[in-house]
Amino acid sequence: MSQSVPRRRAPRNSLSAELIVDRALSLLDDKGMEAFSMRALAEELGVGTMALYTYFRGKEELFHAARDRVLSTYQPPCTSGRWDEQLRAVCLSMYELFTGQPSVLQLLAEGQAEGDFADAASVTMERVVELLRGSGLDRQAAARAAGTVIGFTIGSAMRQVRECGKEGQLTAKTELLRRRFAALSPERHPALTDLSPELTVAREDGPGQYTFGLDLILCGLRDLAAAGATAPQS
Amino acid sequence: MSQSVPRRRAPRNSLSAELIVDRALSLLDDKGMEAFSMRALAEELGVGTMALYTYFRGKEELFHAARDRVLSTYQPPCTSGRWDEQLRAVCLSMYELFTGQPSVLQLLAEGQAEGDFADAASVTMERVVELLRGSGLDRQAAARAAGTVIGFTIGSAMRQVRECGKEGQLTAKTELLRRRFAALSPERHPALTDLSPELTVAREDGPGQYTFGLDLILCGLRDLAAAGATAPQS
């Protein structure tokens, strides 16, 4: 029946690294990481699987290229005002980039994460570090703060993307969580059962959850900067 | 040569769910997630691959069981003192559990993460929520704070585990990062190149990086609790 017609050979220069990366990203955004495969990508392009290996050494290198493309395309927003407000805006922008284009997250989750982040998204990191240095934090605190802020943003985005998988999967997971809470014994877990409604709705609101945490961190940073300003040494 | 002797059939009741989970966890801790496979685990147990399917429907169920085992074994430390100090101790304990036993992290990274976390580690969550409710935060803030604190802890642990893979892989990655920083143009990224030494050493010190961020969050929570106490109704 479906005798798998040998598929006509594609014309000579119908492929390119950019085109492959494009399709890879859209495939990742649509179907997700676990549906991605070299074979699937090739089929999407109407091309034999091994044709991809003309442009990339392998899956790893293709992912690296895709990651670099998106991250180096991205520009942090131009802002002005107090350093903490600017930092907040930059972080929110990163969060939106990640959650709006799940493929990037899935790619970041694969590689050694922030090792490559450092050069691909160097503009954004430069911006973050610059703002933190201008806040009055000493060198070490600024470095740590940069790691905290970026790590928290990536982590929050990953959780958010994981949560609402493709379609209305969010409601299903929420329902499952609600049931788990209901199954807990109120004697052994009084605080948990008491707060379960709020815990459930908090989980539904990813961005709200993120800004809540981000504001906590910013609050801590303001305090630290102020303390460092009054007592610069030690 | 290595004609793969058919392997004598294992005695009748040499297997059990507990034994399988044990070996799975130690295999994960030793070789890591990507070296794990049903075949590898079976060989480790001196057993045919399909024998595992007598006790678990599949890989997923086995992972779930392993996760539950470790998490339900764990008990948060008994503490006393100010709520924020207690919360800090509980979080640190979680972080050490995760970083000390990488298998748990890798398992958490697989499943829907905190959906299951809610019941497997319910004792710990109960403790966190209880402390946060006692701090003076209103219901919604307490729920959000719980999510933030736990998410941050898991995220930080994941990064830490990912970083120093098996052996002295940390130094290799650090060296690579240092080189990336050196390759950046000082004109385009002045702040980044200037702070690169501190950024590099900060990455090396996972626990230090974690406590730094945790203290920022706790600082923000204290402020929020104090503000809520003076003005309970917005």
Added chain:
DNA sequence: CGCTCTACCGTACGCTGTACGTTAGGAAAA
């Protein structure tokens, strides 16, 4: 026209998880 170069591709290998049917060996029954 014929040659060369290379983008595209088919085949194959070793790996994965696991559905399905088989077998061996201990316990219970005859």
Added chain:
DNA sequence: TTTTCCTAACGTACAGCGTACGGTAGAGCG
């Protein structure tokens, strides 16, 4: 003791993965 039965352990097989390797077709050029 012999027979039967139940089921834990197993072998085989299949679909799918990444990719090494070698072949082929077709465009550009002498």
